Amino acid sequence: MMASLPFRQQEFQEEQMTQTYLTDVVRNAVGxxxxxxxxxxxEASAIRRWALAVYWPEPAPQVFMDAEYAPEDFDPFAWGPxxxxxxxxxxxxxxxxxxxxxxxxxxxxxxxxxxGLNGGMNCTYGVRMHVGDVITxxxxxxxxxxxxGRNGLxxxxxxxxxxxxxxxxxxxxxxxxxxxx
Amino acid sequence: xxxxxxxxxxxxxxETGFANWNRYAAVxxxxxxxxxxxxxxxxxxxxxxxxMGNLQWAYLxxxxxxxxxxxxxxxxxxxxxxxxxxxxxxxxxKGVVTAVDGDVISLDVWTEQQEGVxxxxxxxxxxLGK
Amino acid sequence: MADSNISxxxxxxVGTETSRSTSYPISESDIRKWAIAVYWPEKAPAVFxxxxxxxxxxHGRMVAPEEFNPFAWASAKNEFLLTGGLPSRMVNDPDSSExxxxxxxxxxxxxxxGGMICEYGVRMGVGDVITxxxxxxEYSEREGRLGLMLFSxxxxxxxxxxxxxxxxxxxxxxxx
Numbered sequence: 001m002m003a004s005l006p007f008r009q010q011e012f013q014e015e016q017m018t019q020t021y022l023t024d025v026v027r028n029a030v031g032x033x034x035x036x037x038x039x040x041x042x043e044a045s046a047i048r049r050w051a052l053a054v055y056w057p058e059p060a061p062q063v064f065m066d067a068e069y070a071p072e073d074f075d076p077f078a079w080g081p082x083x084x085x086x087x088x089x090x091x092x093x094x095x096x097x098x099x100x101x102x103x104x105x106x107x108x109x110x111x112x113x114x115x116g117l118n119g120g121m122n123c124t125y126g127v128r129m130h131v132g133d134v135i136t137x138x139x140x141x142x143x144x145x146x147x148x149g150r151n152g153l154x155x156x157x158x159x160x161x162x163x164x165x166x167x168x169x170x171x172x173x174x175x176x177x178x179x180x181x
Numbered sequence: 182x183x184x185x186x187x188x189x190x191x192x193x194x195x196e197t198g199f200a201n202w203n204r205y206a207a208v209x210x211x212x213x214x215x216x217x218x219x220x221x222x223x224x225x226x227x228x229x230x231x232x233m234g235n236l237q238w239a240y241l242x243x244x245x246x247x248x249x250x251x252x253x254x255x256x257x258x259x260x261x262x263x264x265x266x267x268x269x270x271x272x273x274x275k276g277v278v279t280a281v282d283g284d285v286i287s288l289d290v291w292t293e294q295q296e297g298v299x300x301x302x303x304x305x306x307x308x309l310g311k
Numbered sequence: 312m313a314d315s316n317i318s319x320x321x322x323x324x325v326g327t328e329t330s331r332s333t334s335y336p337i338s339e340s341d342i343r344k345w346a347i348a349v350y351w352p353e354k355a356p357a358v359f360x361x362x363x364x365x366x367x368x369x370h371g372r373m374v375a376p377e378e379f380n381p382f383a384w385a386s387a388k389n390e391f392l393l394t395g396g397l398p399s400r401m402v403n404d405p406d407s408s409e410x411x412x413x414x415x416x417x418x419x420x421x422x423x424x425g426g427m428i429c430e431y432g433v434r435m436g437v438g439d440v441i442t443x444x445x446x447x448x449e450y451s452e453r454e455g456r457l458g459l460m461l462f463s464x465x466x467x468x469x470x471x472x473x474x475x476x477x478x479x480x481x482x483x484x485x486x487x
Binding site: 200201204205207208209210211213214224225226233234235236238239240242243246251252254255256257258259260261262301303310 | 341344345347348349350351352356358368369376377378380383384403421423424425426427428429430431457483
Binding site for chain 3: 040044046048049052080
């Protein structure tokens with residue numbers, strides 16, 4: 001019960017219950033494209049190594065050892081992209097945010113959280129990746145919502161990652177969900 | 182560059198631990214329990230997980246490569262792994278010229294931890310770039 | 312020496328060619344990732360990550376760091392040159408050399424990398440296919456910090472697709 005908590009903790013809990021994360025800046029950011037990352041051309045050895053790692057300790061399927069195409073979950077940006085640029089005004093791109101979006105560069109408030117959780121991933125696949133392909137990843141802001149939970153007010157976010165190949169074909173669209181409180 | 186016996190090479194230094202051991206394991210496919218797991222490293226008599234000798238080997242090459250320059254050559258190198266690269270160490274690769282024979286330079290090379298204890302002593306022969 | 316771990320069969324095996332491996336063609340990304348790992352957390356020299364920078368060097372192409380391993384993760388072909396021997400089914404098997412020879416190993420539990428001597432020939436570069444031939448080197452033993460230590464050596468000779476020597480390595484394994 002609230003009355004029985006130490007004074008500081010009670011104050012913190014009340015603070016958490018009354019604020020909102022969804023300021024105008026945050027609400028208006030939905031759909032904003034934040035960064036463009038381009039991969040090196042995909043090489044056979046990278047496909048092979050990925051497949052060996054994800055199938056270990058069993059052998060990888062021959063189709064991947066022959067690098068006919070890459071496993072859907074293959075990441076051509078592992079170990080570094082060929083280039084990275086921020087699409088946000090005033091952001092020189094010196095801070096590379098690999099797995100999300102640069103909230104600071106978007107002008108979002110400087111929230112302080114106790115914890116962050118991976119809320120899951122949802123992928124839609126287009127064409128397969130092949131040796132020689134150059135993949136472009138454009139990251140954009142998805143829906144930001146909030147709800148009260150056991151741990152106080154929780155911010156639930158989506159960042160969207162859209163991958164296309166050098167022919168402009170869709171390779172993959174991922175919605176990454178995050179939960180912070 | 183005029184080289185003489187006793188010249189000390191510019192050093193190559195890294196703080197070591199799982200961050201670099203794991204990266205090296207990933208490129209060399211060297212996933213060995215003693216380098217990944219404290220219980221396995223302790224069972225092998227080294228107090229916990231420790232780094233692979235091959236990474237010390239790479240650091241020695243990095244040091245020599247920088248000194249010989251893009252046009253130089255590392256001709257040969259030998260090393261023994263005497264003391265383990267355990268957690269919390271700062272490793273420095275060092276070299277000293279022991280002989281100059283035309284354009285072939287002989288060196289003592291070694292890696293040592295932050296207190297000067299040698300981890301991997303050895304020797305090398307190089308040719309400097311023109 | 313009492314309790315020697317070196318059998319007559321092991322002594323007789325010195326010099327035997329045991330296996331040959333052929334690498335997949337070396338790729339730019341293999342070289343780049345290796346260089347990133349061994350220079351981490353600093354950036355690797357551009358000669359190992361940028362083909363344009365590499366083309367301007369004396370090599371005229373992207374070459375790998377001397378200690379690069381083109382056999383990591385997978386080889387295009389692995390041949391065992393001995394009959395009666397078996398590839399080790401165990402990961403990190405201390406007796407893998409003797410097993411390849413088809414003889415009984417000393418069955419020691421622990422192993423350590425005892426050091427390496429390498430002589431370098433020509434550089435490895437993008438597109439090269441490397442063939443490695445392994446043979447058994449000398450055995451020796453002595454009392455050490457961790458008990459009676461067995462020193463065994465393997466010799467590995469690497470040549471490229473043109474038959475040029477890339478590297479000759481003598482590796483020492485310590486078992487106790």
